[in-house]
Amino acid sequence: MSSSHPDFAFLQHLYGQDTLYVIPEPENVEPIPVPVVSRATPSLPPVPVKAEIAPPLAEPIVPQEKPVPSPAVVQEIRWLGEALKGTYLLFEVQEEVFKTLPQHAFLQKVLAAVGLSTNQVKFGNLSSDLVHDVKTIAAKNAAKHILLFGQGLPVANLSRMEFYRMYKFEESRFVLVDSLEDIEKSVELKKKLWDVLQKIFLQQN
DSSP states (O other): OOSSOTTHHHHHHHHTTTTOOOOOOOOOOOOOOOOOOOOOOOOOOOOOOOOOOOOOOOOOOOOOOOOOOOOOOOEEEEEEEEOSSSSEEEEEEOHHHHHHGGGGHHHHHHHHHHOOOOGGGGEEEEOOSSSSSSHHHHHHHSEEEEESSSOOBBBTTTOOBTTOOOOOETTTEEEEEEEHHHHHHHHHHHHHHOOOOOOOOOOOO
16 A cells, blocks of 8 residues: 555554555546547438319209100091091990901990991090090081990080980980990890981981
């Protein structure tokens, strides 16, 4: 141990026989600054900013108007045959029945009684969607004789017409009678029909 320490003699005297050791003081060593090398952050290329493009405005949807179908043309009267002598027979029956009327055996007998045949008269099937005027039909067709068969026909002023009574309008004569089926089954109705047919076809006045 070195005895050059300035307080060594004093300390040796103070502690007597004890062996004293001097611990050298550490020297103040300043840390050497280590230069920190900063790594250069690589510069990134600028990211292009995409301009937001507004979507094109959708054209307003104009609802298309559906064409209104034109109403179906209602055939006033479905005609069959030719009125060679100005005689018209009017009905309101199913189409299938109407087509068979010229071959109706009882009707053939009725017409034969007044000197006619089914191929000399004109058959008309009245549309139930319309109200028919007998006078208009007579004038439009220059009809001489009109026989209306059946009850509840779509005819104007039907409630004022009496069955089996002859009516006159200018040069036309017409009568309302029962259906062929009803007349064929009834002796009384056959007699009524025959009486009025004589007035229409066989009497001059």
